[in-house]
Amino acid sequence: MSEQPQFTVKIDQNKFLPEGGREVHAIVSVEAGAEGGAMPAPASTKASEVIIIDTSGSMSYPDTKLRAAVAAAQVAVDTLRDGVEFAVISGSNTASMVYPRQGGLVTASPQTKDKAKRALSGLRASGGTAIGSWLRLADELFDDVQGGIRHAILLTDGKNQHETPEELDAVLFRCGGRFVCDCRGVGTDWEVAELRKIASALLGSVDIVADPAGLVADFQAMTEAAMGKSVADVALRVWTPQTARLRFVKQVMPSVEDLTGKRVESAPQAGDYPLGAWGAESRDYHICVEVPPGEIGKELRAAWVKLVVPGAPGEEAQVLATGNVLAQWTDDEAQSTRINPRVAHYTGQAELAVAIQEGLQARKDGDFDTATARLGRAVVLADEAGNEAITAMLRKVVDVVDPATGTVRLKRHVEKADEMALDTRSSKTVRTRKDETLTTPRPGER
Amino acid sequence: MTGGQHGADDHRADDQGAGHADPDGAKAAEPSCPSCGETVYPGEVFCEECGHRLAGAPPPEPVESAAPGGAGAAPAPAGDPCRGCGGTPIDADGYCETCGMRQPAERDHVEVELPAPGGGNGSGPVAAAGASDRGRRYSRNEDALALAAHAAGVAAVVCDGVGSSQRPEDASRTAADTGAAELVALLGAGEDPEDATRTAALRAASAVAALSTSPGDAPSCTYVSAVTRGGSVTVGWIGDSRAYWLSADGAVDPGEDGTGEGGDEEPATDGSGPETAELSTGDMAELGPSRRLTEDDSWAAFMIAQGALTEAEAEEHPNAHVITAWLGADAGQVSPHVATFRPAGPGTLLVCSDGLWNYFPAARDLAALLAAGPAAPGPDEPAAATASDAANGAGGTATDPAPGPVPDPGHDPAADPLGVARTLVRHALDAGGRDNITVAVIPIPAPRSPHSSIHESIPHSTEQPR
Ligand SMILES: [Zn+2]
Ligand SMILES: [Zn+2]
Numbered sequence: 001m002s003e004q005p006q007f008t009v010k011i012d013q014n015k016f017l018p019e020g021g022r023e024v025h026a027i028v029s030v031e032a033g034a035e036g037g038a039m040p041a042p043a044s045t046k047a048s049e050v051i052i053i054d055t056s057g058s059m060s061y062p063d064t065k066l067r068a069a070v071a072a073a074q075v076a077v078d079t080l081r082d083g084v085e086f087a088v089i090s091g092s093n094t095a096s097m098v099y100p101r102q103g104g105l106v107t108a109s110p111q112t113k114d115k116a117k118r119a120l121s122g123l124r125a126s127g128g129t130a131i132g133s134w135l136r137l138a139d140e141l142f143d144d145v146q147g148g149i150r151h152a153i154l155l156t157d158g159k160n161q162h163e164t165p166e167e168l169d170a171v172l173f174r175c176g177g178r179f180v181c182d183c184r185g186v187g188t189d190w191e192v193a194e195l196r197k198i199a200s201a202l203l204g205s206v207d208i209v210a211d212p213a214g215l216v217a218d219f220q221a222m223t224e225a226a227m228g229k230s231v232a233d234v235a236l237r238v239w240t241p242q243t244a245r246l247r248f249v250k251q252v253m254p255s256v257e258d259l260t261g262k263r264v265e266s267a268p269q270a271g272d273y274p275l276g277a278w279g280a281e282s283r284d285y286h287i288c289v290e291v292p293p294g295e296i297g298k299e300l301r302a303a304w305v306k307l308v309v310p311g312a313p314g315e316e317a318q319v320l321a322t323g324n325v326l327a328q329w330t331d332d333e334a335q336s337t338r339i340n341p342r343v344a345h346y347t348g349q350a351e352l353a354v355a356i357q358e359g360l361q362a363r364k365d366g367d368f369d370t371a372t373a374r375l376g377r378a379v380v381l382a383d384e385a386g387n388e389a390i391t392a393m394l395r396k397v398v399d400v401v402d403p404a405t406g407t408v409r410l411k412r413h414v415e416k417a418d419e420m421a422l423d424t425r426s427s428k429t430v431r432t433r434k435d436e437t438l439t440t441p442r443p444g445e446r
Numbered sequence: 447m448t449g450g451q452h453g454a455d456d457h458r459a460d461d462q463g464a465g466h467a468d469p470d471g472a473k474a475a476e477p478s479c480p481s482c483g484e485t486v487y488p489g490e491v492f493c494e495e496c497g498h499r500l501a502g503a504p505p506p507e508p509v510e511s512a513a514p515g516g517a518g519a520a521p522a523p524a525g526d527p528c529r530g531c532g533g534t535p536i537d538a539d540g541y542c543e544t545c546g547m548r549q550p551a552e553r554d555h556v557e558v559e560l561p562a563p564g565g566g567n568g569s570g571p572v573a574a575a576g577a578s579d580r581g582r583r584y585s586r587n588e589d590a591l592a593l594a595a596h597a598a599g600v601a602a603v604v605c606d607g608v609g610s611s612q613r614p615e616d617a618s619r620t621a622a623d624t625g626a627a628e629l630v631a632l633l634g635a636g637e638d639p640e641d642a643t644r645t646a647a648l649r650a651a652s653a654v655a656a657l658s659t660s661p662g663d664a665p666s667c668t669y670v671s672a673v674t675r676g677g678s679v680t681v682g683w684i685g686d687s688r689a690y691w692l693s694a695d696g697a698v699d700p701g702e703d704g705t706g707e708g709g710d711e712e713p714a715t716d717g718s719g720p721e722t723a724e725l726s727t728g729d730m731a732e733l734g735p736s737r738r739l740t741e742d743d744s745w746a747a748f749m750i751a752q753g754a755l756t757e758a759e760a761e762e763h764p765n766a767h768v769i770t771a772w773l774g775a776d777a778g779q780v781s782p783h784v785a786t787f788r789p790a791g792p793g794t795l796l797v798c799s800d801g802l803w804n805y806f807p808a809a810r811d812l813a814a815l816l817a818a819g820p821a822a823p824g825p826d827e828p829a830a831a832t833a834s835d836a837a838n839g840a841g842g843t844a845t846d847p848a849p850g851p852v853p854d855p856g857h858d859p860a861a862d863p864l865g866v867a868r869t870l871v872r873h874a875l876d877a878g879g880r881d882n883i884t885v886a887v888i889p890i891p892a893p894r895s896p897h898s899s900i901h902e903s904i905p906h907s908t909e910q911p912r
Binding site: 240241242243244269291294295296297298299300301302304324326328330331332 | 530531533539541542543544545546547548580581582583584585878879880
């Protein structure tokens with residue numbers, strides 16, 4: 001592994017609890033950067049990449065979809081750093097190797113990239129969709145590499161119709177933590193919830209590319225991001241007091257992702273939450289711990305957060321950065337009632353994602369009252385958060401009568417792509433409203 | 447901590463040109479009394495002529511500092527089990543690795559005992575004691591306390607860091623340690639207690655001002671010192687930390703009824719106020735009933751003194767606890783108030799930060815707590831002290847200690863000054879503990895009649911505070 005970036009962990013919270021208070025909230029900001037600003041070039045970082053292209057029959061209706069997918073995959077291949085191990089898979093009812101034909105991974109070089117691109121241009125579309133089988137093949141390919149960054153790109157245009165949800169779940173369970181997979185849906189015939197589930201399980205992103213013409217730029221950006229990763233398999237290790245209960249760990253930036261269920265016990269009173277690979281980027285997490293109430297004045301470490309690279313079994317984890325989430329009981333209401341602005345900000349955006357997803361589901365189910373109420377609430381929350389991208393998408397689905405109260409009317413006609421875009425991107429967050437950074441304590445505050 | 451600063455001007459605290467005493471000016475055995483010049487003999491502890499404690503005999507104890515090493519925020523050393531759950535280990539940051547409880551910092555709760563001369567190490571009689579506690583509101587103790595024995599008595603300094611300044615805990619630590627060390631050196635060099643008190647306060651002010659690393663950085667604190675010597679008590683102060691006289695006979699000065707400030711109650715002087723108290727020992731005010739010995743440098747005290755507000759009105763005002771004088775680089779010229787008193791009977795000299803007196807402002811309140819002893823009565827139970835107001839009246843004679851109502855011997859401040867300090871801190875905690883609380887307790891024995899001979903053989907002296 002190449003030289004690592006400098007990681008920092010920063011905790012934002014109001015540690016003060018009222019008498020009898022139990023719930024401790026904190027935003028954990030993890031950032032990687034090099035001393036002096038520039039990231040070390042991950043040129044020597046060991047990495048492997050598998051590109052999975054849907055070649056089910058629907059990809060040729062219209063044929064531009066397949067042509068755009070092939071062009072995008074070719075750009076992705078071009079974007080690979082020389083030396084990276086890679087392969088290209090095509091998927092329908094089953095998965096098959098596009099390049100290299102015989103299976104396994106190939107070291108990227110001008111020659112191998114050229115062969116891969118030529119193999120891609122020969123793709124034809126036919127058959128159904130069984131995404132689990134595609135991922136299983138990718139997982140077998142990654143089996144050949146030890147450690148390093150392991151990343152896949154998955155493109156599909158349809159629902160997972162040719163295997164059962166249980167088959168898909170079994171594959172996701174097997175692949176979780178073994179590689180990171182960014183998922184893209186092209187067109188509007190795929191299922192947002194399904195692709196979101198796959199991306200969540202594999203710690204990747206999910207997005208819609210409604211117009212196939214947008215695929216090339218998107219694949220290039222995704223591959224560049226993957227090539228920018230310098231540390232694989234980072235985890236958030238959270239220690240909590242013996243008598244405490246960790247209520248949730250959520251990623252809240254760049255998108256809302258509940259990690260609570262991904263806990264792996266790692267040390268006494270501590271569990272690891274896998275975060276995937278890390279490059280020159282920052283992500284924020286919202287942690288909530290329930291602690292037994294303490295007497296006034298008592299201070300507690302409610303959580304000890306460490307960014308770690310867990311070692312192989314029996315090996316010590318490498319600790320990259322640490323931070324303390326604290327709790328202190330006070331009878332001063334002015335202290336205990338103050339909500340940390342970043343906790344409030346991200347709490348609002350997590351609620352926003354839920355409001356949008358529930359609103360759109362209700363709309364699909366024909367429950368228009370619920371849909372109107374939930375999407376109205378979303379309009380208010382998006383405005384409060386300063387999440388202008390979501391506000392713009394919401395306005396394609398509802399007419400806003402009064403943005404302050406969240407009074408909205410469902411639009412009679414909504415483009416399918418707009419609805420899917422709102423659904424897919426409902427969990428994307430913004431860091432702060434108009435870049436307000438309230439970190440300087442007021443004079444006299446302690 | 448203490449409230450915000452008020453009226454900071456641009457003048458830096460000046461050294462006042464105070465002459466620098468030889469820091470090693472304390473003591474080798476001398477053939478004559480450093481105070482009056484009379485010849486003294488080996489084995490004598492006090493001068494036959496003037497009662498001055500002689501330096502040849504038991505040397506002054508070193509300064510007893512309330513926060514060893516001054517590393518105020520440092521957690522207690524690892525290795526001990528958790529104070530919350532009994533578990534181990536405690537990690538380097540001071541948190542229990544089982545229950546997460548932050549272990550108290552050394553400075554969170556401190557108790558100090560100053561052994562009486564010849565009292566040995568810990569088991570003997572105690573000349574003075576103090577306790578300092580973080581309280582229930584703040585995560586850090588920004589008060590500091592120092593006790594020291596000087597050549598002929600005891601010196602105590604209490605300082606309260608100004609919460610709105612930077613590193614107030616360093617300011618108070620520096621001020622208390624500097625003040626106590628200077629008092630010992632100056633008194634040892636034969637300085638008059640008032641001059642020593644003033645000079646020590648100014649040197650503490652200079653030391654605090656020197657903590658500033660930039661114009662915007664001015665660690666600040668209050669300061670109050672108390673010195674006993676030869677039957678007199680000298681107090682000096684800057685800010686709103688206080689000294690009280692609590693008479694053993696339970697009598698309380700009429701001005702100390704717990705509601706009024708006692709407008710006619712100017713310590714030590716005839717109406718000109720403590721600021722100008724430049725007293726020869728002949729004029730020093732006699733201390734009879736319990737009373738406060740200091741006047742706060744605070745907005746409230748100023749408004750009351752001006753007649754602009756009643757005490758009740760001033761206390762209601764948000765500025766009430768803003769101090770008008772402090773030690774710090776931004777304090778301007780520092781003028782310590784100094785006053786000297788001569789107790790007429792036995793009693794207790796109490797030196798404290800506002801963490802205590804905010805709850806018990808009147809001498810009557812404090813006297814009642816003392817009389818009640820460690821098993822504190824509820825607030826509605828009658829306080830023992832009030833019953834005895836008339837017992838001896840103000841100014842009981844110096845020759846007759848006239849103890850009045852006999853306090854429970856187990857609660858006698860003279861017998862257990864630390865117990866008293868603890869009890870007072872506990873009362874302030876029980877009342878809310880909104881601020882750091884610091885209390886120093888110095889038992890004052892019954893005065894000797896002037897010119898009576900004093901021959902003491904140290905360990906068995908009946909005159910030793912017991
Ligand atoms: Zn205070
Ligand atoms: Zn513990």
